[in-house]
Amino acid sequence: MIQARQLKLIALGGLNNDGGRLAAHAGALNIETADLANRGGGLFAGGLLRVSAADLDNAAGGQIAGQAVDFSLRGALGNRNGVIES
Known part of the structure; x- marks a missing residue:
């Protein structure tokens, strides 16, 4: 689990958050990855x-x-049995 007021992650080789949690409680969460x-x-x-x-x-x-x-995806979005909400 990673939590912060704001969070920016750059992981050029890919990011595995399976079963994990990334949270920016008061601001933006920006992720740039493969x-x-x-x-x-x-x-x-x-x-x-x-x-x-x-x-x-x-x-x-x-x-x-x-x-x-x-x-901003260059490939596919897989969301089977997942939730995306705004």
Whole structure:
């Protein structure tokens, strides 16, 4: 679990948050990565939640929530049995 008021993560080789939690309670959560795996994990922001990635896998109970959600994906979004809300 990683929590902060605001959070910016840059993971050029990909980011595996399966079963994990990344939260920016009072502000923006910005993630820049190759591929983002969030199966059964959680991405939460009190402000803007922005993901720039090739592929985003939010299946199997993954949760993504923010005041506003912005995806910039070059590939696929997988959200089977996942939740994305704004």
